[in-house]
Amino acid sequence: MSGAVLRMGDVVTSFPGPEGRIPVVDGVSLAVEAGEVLALVGESGCGKSMTALSAMRLVPKPGRVDTGTIELAGRDVLGLSVSEMRRVRGGDAAMIFQEPMTSLNPVQMVGSQVVEAIRLHERISAAEARRRTIELFDRVRVPDPEERFETFPHQLSGGLKQRVMIAMAVAMRPRLLIADEPSTALDVTIQAQILELLRELQRELGTAILLITHDLGVVNELADRVAVMYAGRLVEEGERSQVLGSPRHPYTQGLLQSMPSRARHRERLHEIRGVVPRPHDWPEGCRFSTRCERVIERCRTQVPGITEVSPTQRVCCHVVADEVAR
Amino acid sequence: MSDPTGDALLRVEGLRTWFPIRAGLMQRTVGYVRAVDDVGFEIPKGRTMALVGESGCGKTTVGRSILRLIDPQAGRIWFDGVDLLSLGRRELHRYRSEIQIVFQDPMASLDPRMRVRDAIAEGMHSFGIGASESERTERVAAILERVQLDPSQMSRYPHEFSGGQRQRLCIARALAVEPRLIICDEATSALDVSIQAQILNLLRDLQDEFGLTYLFITHDLRVVRYLADRVAVMYVGQIVEEGATEQLFETPSHPYTQGLLAAIPSVDPENRGIAAMVRGDVPSPSNPPSGCRFHPRCPVAFERCRQEEPPTFFRDGQRSRCFLATSDPPPAKPGADSGASARAG
Numbered sequence: 001m002s003g004a005v006l007r008m009g010d011v012v013t014s015f016p017g018p019e020g021r022i023p024v025v026d027g028v029s030l031a032v033e034a035g036e037v038l039a040l041v042g043e044s045g046c047g048k049s050m051t052a053l054s055a056m057r058l059v060p061k062p063g064r065v066d067t068g069t070i071e072l073a074g075r076d077v078l079g080l081s082v083s084e085m086r087r088v089r090g091g092d093a094a095m096i097f098q099e100p101m102t103s104l105n106p107v108q109m110v111g112s113q114v115v116e117a118i119r120l121h122e123r124i125s126a127a128e129a130r131r132r133t134i135e136l137f138d139r140v141r142v143p144d145p146e147e148r149f150e151t152f153p154h155q156l157s158g159g160l161k162q163r164v165m166i167a168m169a170v171a172m173r174p175r176l177l178i179a180d181e182p183s184t185a186l187d188v189t190i191q192a193q194i195l196e197l198l199r200e201l202q203r204e205l206g207t208a209i210l211l212i213t214h215d216l217g218v219v220n221e222l223a224d225r226v227a228v229m230y231a232g233r234l235v236e237e238g239e240r241s242q243v244l245g246s247p248r249h250p251y252t253q254g255l256l257q258s259m260p261s262r263a264r265h266r267e268r269l270h271e272i273r274g275v276v277p278r279p280h281d282w283p284e285g286c287r288f289s290t291r292c293e294r295v296i297e298r299c300r301t302q303v304p305g306i307t308e309v310s311p312t313q314r315v316c317c318h319v320v321a322d323e324v325a326r
Numbered sequence: 327m328s329d330p331t332g333d334a335l336l337r338v339e340g341l342r343t344w345f346p347i348r349a350g351l352m353q354r355t356v357g358y359v360r361a362v363d364d365v366g367f368e369i370p371k372g373r374t375m376a377l378v379g380e381s382g383c384g385k386t387t388v389g390r391s392i393l394r395l396i397d398p399q400a401g402r403i404w405f406d407g408v409d410l411l412s413l414g415r416r417e418l419h420r421y422r423s424e425i426q427i428v429f430q431d432p433m434a435s436l437d438p439r440m441r442v443r444d445a446i447a448e449g450m451h452s453f454g455i456g457a458s459e460s461e462r463t464e465r466v467a468a469i470l471e472r473v474q475l476d477p478s479q480m481s482r483y484p485h486e487f488s489g490g491q492r493q494r495l496c497i498a499r500a501l502a503v504e505p506r507l508i509i510c511d512e513a514t515s516a517l518d519v520s521i522q523a524q525i526l527n528l529l530r531d532l533q534d535e536f537g538l539t540y541l542f543i544t545h546d547l548r549v550v551r552y553l554a555d556r557v558a559v560m561y562v563g564q565i566v567e568e569g570a571t572e573q574l575f576e577t578p579s580h581p582y583t584q585g586l587l588a589a590i591p592s593v594d595p596e597n598r599g600i601a602a603m604v605r606g607d608v609p610s611p612s613n614p615p616s617g618c619r620f621h622p623r624c625p626v627a628f629e630r631c632r633q634e635e636p637p638t639f640f641r642d643g644q645r646s647r648c649f650l651a652t653s654d655p656p657p658a659k660p661g662a663d664s665g666a667s668a669r670a671g
Contacts, residue, residue: 043519160607258519258520269552
């Protein structure tokens with residue numbers, strides 16, 4: 001159980017545009033080590049969800065992974081057949097989404113959906129699968145699991161639906177759980193319950209989690225390491241305490257400074273000027289250069305390489321590279 | 327009838343907005359969704375009041391009731407000394423310009439077929455602001471500039487703008503009719519952090535510049551602490567706690583408020599560890615629990631909470647609907663608290 005459960009190397013995922021394909025994930029490399037929680041954060045449209053979907057080979061058509069390597073639980077994802085890939089999903093790797101209804105069948109009782117998922121991967125009797133499902137419901141603290149087995153998704157609250165989703169996802173004890181904004185649509189008290197549950201499961205089952213979120217508070221609660229994405233590329237990566245405590249990339253710094261919780265009452269908030277550019281407007285060189293306060297000439301023309309500011313913290317920024325070189 | 331208070335621009339008393347549940351062939355009313363059930367608060371001129379709570383708590387219905395987009399069953403809504411609920415349609419029209427609302431989703435509140443200039447000038451025309459079309463166009467340009475949009479883009483359509491820019495358009499449209507109260511219903515909730523900061527700064531600046539009063543309806547407690555002067559926490563149709571922002575965040579008295587605050591994740595790496603103090607799900611407002619509506623989820627509930635509805639206790643300018651709260655000692659002056667009439671009706 002050592003080594004990375006997910007390793008992505010220079011992955012490019014693109015969608016067709018009016019003038020050729022537009023890469024929405026543009027050369028992303030990352031690794032999720034066994035048992036760890038890696039948070040992939042960024043604002044809407046930065047490509048974080050597409051990165052996760054690429055790892056599971058779930059990029060919706062007409063999008064596709066163009067180049068790069070993706071290794072999931074020791075297997076080359078891009079080389080697997082459709083049926084082999086189906087066995088990986090829900091087996092070694094599972095995914096949960098912001099909106100549980102995208103993954104639950106509205107006209108099937110929730111219990112039998114979990115039973116089906118289990119029997120897809122294991123040859124056991126229906127009765128045995130039912131017993132396991134009720135155990136799982138109990139484990140993710142669905143109240144009255146026997147009764148809930150017989151309910152339809154719409155009869156459950158948002159929090160309970162998310163619990164059912166999580167039960168289904170961890171049924172085969174996956175080595176990697178990809179959680180895409182798992183608590184974003186939930187009320188804050190329900191979010192706290194779901195985050196607590198994810199943390200427990202990760203500790204008990206040793207499941208690694210790739211957490212996709214825009215919420216830096218959720219990152220702080222759950223992550224061991226953090227990777228920050230902007231306009232299709234990773235800009236910073238490091239331990240949670242490094243990225244949230246001493247961020248080096250101007251974008252990460254700006255994001256944290258613009259949080260209202262960091263400001264005093266009615267104190268002027270730090271703004272990142274401008275708007276998040278859309279994929280077809282991504283600038284040359286460093287993609288943050290159009291909004292960056294510390295921009296220098298080189299940023300507008302050259303793509304910054306990776307600078308290691310510590311053995312565990314890496315940043316893609318010309319200004320930081322110059323500082324470190326000095 | 328006149329408003330009994332001095333500097334409050336808005337004073338809501340005993341507001342009740344129930345929605346009938348109809349069933350059967352004759353569509354008889356078989357019950358009510360008690361969306362807002364005896365709510366009261368006031369906002370002084372130029373201040374910001376936040377109404378917070380989770381989905382279904384009734385905060386949005388309060389906002390819509392104030393605008394009379396929904397007609398409440400009972401209560402009073404004093405706006406600058408006039409009870410809006412006593413007005414007829416014609417009289418109400420005047421006040422519609424004085425109270426504006428900005429919603430979470432700008433695309434849902436901007437007509438996609440209307441040019442920005444017309445969307446902003448529409449309200450001015452309706453309320454007789456600006457003598458001519460050209461004068462209104464000039465005013466539109468000035469307002470766009472004020473919300474940091476390019477006036478030369480006024481003949482564009484909403485879809486040509488980004489999410490944050492569209493929210494600026496909605497704010498511009500609200501400002502165009504010279505309101506005194508703006509209701510912001512989750513106005514910054516759908517925005518990315520970097521854009522949210524821009525909009526919060528803008529709202530803050532506009533408030534200082536025009537002396538605006540805000541009712542901020544949101545579930546985002548970080549924004550509340552940053553922006554609001556006072557906070558009212560709603561749970562299943564009722565205000566369970568209300569007080570000055572810092573005081574309420576520092577010394578929450580109601581177990582629900584305590585649970586909400588404990589559930590906000592911090593971004594400080596030294597400060598990790600939210601607590602899921604509040605168990606279970608929000609109950610339905612069509613069938614609220616007996617006694618205290620929070621008792622099924624409350625970590626400290628006892629027998630009395632299941633049977634009796636707790637009264638509101640007032641202490642140090644903070645009020646709490648919980649048996650564990652206490653009131654100031656007896657010689658406290660009646661009406662000294664800003665929300666003193668919350669239990670009326």
